Amino acid sequence: MTLAQNHQPQLSGNKYWILVFMVLVLSACSPKIRTESKKPEVPKEAPKTTKPAVRFEQASISLLVPFRLNEIKLKSATKAEVEKAALAIDFYQGFKLGIDSAAASGQNFKLKVYDTRDDNTQIGTLIDNGGLLGSSLIVGPVFPDGLKYITNYSISRNIPVVNPLSAAHPGEFANPNLISIVNNxxxxxxxxxxxxxxxxxxxxxxxxxxxxxxxxxxxxxxxxxxxxxxxxxxxxxxxxxxxxxxxxxxxxxxxxxxxxxxxxxxxxxxxxxxxxxxxxxxxxxxxxxxxxxxxxxxxxxxxxxxxxxxxSYKIDYTRSEVNAFIRKYRSSFNFEPGEYAFKGFDIGFYFGKLLSIYGADYLNYLSKERYKGLHNSFRFIHDDKLGYINTSLMLLKYKNFALNIVE
The missing domain is CATH 3.40.50.2300 (Response regulator)
Structure with missing residues (x-):
């Protein structure tokens, strides 16, 4: 299998728009937020800027993360509860910046963001209400139980699902539409x-x-x-x-x-x-x-x-792209980006670019496009039963009081 190296896409000065649905309590109507913002710098290696045969008029992505904003009370919350909520917010904000950057090609995105509350009942309600219909890609749920719950829906609707954070073996999910990011x-x-x-x-x-x-x-x-x-x-x-x-x-x-x-x-x-x-x-x-x-x-x-x-990951703080992202994140959210913000950006940017470049055929290019991100690198193989599996994995050695890449 030939895996192509990718080059930094040109960022034009054209304006673009992203429609974001923030669904914190599932209901028939969802608030719509239309945003315009400057685009952060992006990694030097990204999917090729080849024109797709059929381009989306609007690429629809559903992001399922456990904000749990309906129940968390900061004064009485445990450390684990706060960390779970912080994980979701950090990942979402990084993911949003990744989609922003991918939109530089002029592609329109509809980003629908749902609070799963880490509760399969909530995911079931979302499915029953038709909230995921029309999605070109579903990112999440982030925990294995939610990913297992959504498997039948993913298969029946033939919608690819990204497992963004769990290192569980893809064999646990039996979903040929699964895209596994983290190495098992x-x-x-x-x-x-x-x-x-x-x-x-x-x-x-x-x-x-x-x-x-x-x-x-x-x-x-x-x-x-x-x-x-x-x-x-x-x-x-x-x-x-x-x-x-x-x-x-x-x-x-x-x-x-x-x-x-x-x-x-x-x-x-x-x-x-x-x-x-x-x-x-x-x-x-x-x-x-x-x-x-x-x-x-x-x-x-x-x-x-x-x-x-x-x-699976290493952040090189000497890279200009990494520091540009940190500045953008600080400017946008007044916080330092955590580990999950970097993960979110890489996933958002990579899949946003694939959707933008290849349109409805983007899955055909998933195993052909290498990506060196800010935090993760992606090199996918395809298995008919297990879906798409990221094989990019590093060996790091302790030397000169730092972790250095050996292989």
Whole structure:
């Protein structure tokens, strides 16, 4: 499959408009807001500016996010409740800026925004009221239960649905119209296994999986174990901790240690023990859980252990496009953009451009168009049963007190 590199689209000075429906309480009538605004700078790699055979007069996108504005009370809300609401608002605002930028081509968009309240009953009411009819694309719901609930509707109406935030395996949804943005755990395991296979000598390397065997630990351990059982050229061992591994160490071997846990109470003593083992002269390379990217561990230890982690995303603050987005977000909302604002922008801009360029045929180009975004990169493959799956995944290594892209 040939995947084309994309170039920065020209931003014209022409004005455009976007019709936004903000539906916070589902009803027969929805307020209409017509907006005009300046367009933020966009990433340098974006879908090609080739004219579509049939262009939409108005591309309709439905965004389903759990604002839960009907029930949240800031004075009494828990931290988790506030974070959920903040996630939805941050994602929506970034998504809106992405659509704004995609509209630079002159395409008209109808962006319908619905508060799902993280409640399938609300989604059902929305479907029954015909709110999603005519959608060229549905983005969300953001949580797996909502995505499962909307599957039958997506299939019956043949409307593509973007899974924007969940890392759940697409096999859980059985929706051939699903577009999965976030890499699932099997992809992370495959990336680690493939890198080890390419860069280490099986004759002198022992691959050790440290798996404390909790339910969350096994999620990562299972595909890693399966990979090395299938590619059995390495001496593969599995232990519940580095403490039980230590007595079995062979001094003249290279050790590649993979930790499937993300529980800080387990990880911190694991790093301490690996440092002590390394000081005895053992050659160790460490591969960590993807969640380590968001967690705060001793960077000096991580560097000394040559630690590598997989990640779906990385924001490079030296890029002009990233800083232009930050300025635009501050100007528009008087807040700093969070992680979900960046995610929202990339999804909004990428799919907005596809709809603008290719019209009703945009799905035919989804697996042909690469995109290097502000936060995520997209490179989709298509599966007849699982839908479209983003395969763009990075390996990051701790070096010079920063995470640097290895692959």
């Amino acid at each position: 755990v099997d992809q992370h395991a495959e990336k680690i296994g493939s890198y080890i296979s390419k860069n280490y000598n099986p004759a002198t390397t022992v691959v050790v999986l440290i798996n404390p065997k909790g339910s969350s630990d096994e999620v990562m351990a299972k595909p890693l174990r399966a990979y090395f059982m299938q590619h059995n050229k390495f001496n593969f061992q599995e232990y519940a901790s580095v403490f039980t591994m230590e007595p079995k160490i062979i001094k003249d071997r290279q050790y590649v240690v993979i930790v499937s846990a993300s529980d800080r109470k387990f990880v911190v003593p694991t790093l301490d023990k690996l440092m002590k083992i390394k000081k005895t002269g053992l050659n160790i390379s460490l591969f960590g859980h993807p969640d380590w990217v968001k967690q705060n561990y001793n960077t000096e230890q991580l560097q000394t252990l040559n630690t590598v982690v997989t990640s």
